[in-house]
Amino acid sequence: MQIAEIHTKKGVMKIKFFEKDAPKAVANFKELANHNFYDGLTFHRVIPDFVIQGGCPKGTGAGGPGYTIPCELDGENQYHDRGVLSMAHAGRNTGGSQFFICHSRKNTAHLDRNHTVFGKVFEGLDVIDAIREGEVMEKVVIVEQE
Template structure:
């Protein structure tokens, strides 16, 4: 199982990924994280009781890694709930590096099977509520557990 620790200036969030449901998105996030892509970026969009969004190297909401990945919308975990990590995009199959984390299930049902859910914050949920526009991602560390 692959996990991540996202250290922000508001605290630490521990993430577990939905590898079976969204392998392309998980690999993409892992590869970007290992390269240091997310380190130092900000949460450029924060909508209370909805989402916090980050992963834009430009900080404008229009930036990305220079490529797009296809949506993965058919898995069992494709429901936006508190702590769910999902891919932001400008339309189907245009995601790249921008992601959002949901505040709650309220106000997010319309995102189900439209944006790929690829993980969930399992520790540090209170950090989601503390994030404000401009809050920084200090470092994303990937933890790959050995399967016996």
């Protein structure tokens, strides 16, 4: 099984993927990570008790990889709670490279079945709370784990 590791100065977040629910979003994230797209990018949007967001090559929230992917909203894991990894977008079917990780279930119900949930942090949950706006993703790697 493959997982993602997001390395920051605050620690490492390890993420399991929801490949059955969101195969396109998972494949997209893995492809970008395997090509070092995320390395050195910032968490450009941090809202306490809500989300940390990153993946914008411009660092502003207005950038992406140069293409979009469709939303995948029908899986059983399409709810946003603590540690959930979800696609950010500017409207349905406009996701690309930006993603967010939820602080908690508080204030996130409106995201359910509107943003594609494609994974969840299973180790390093404390790192989510430690991230501040402008913090850098030193590297995002895809690794094999049994």
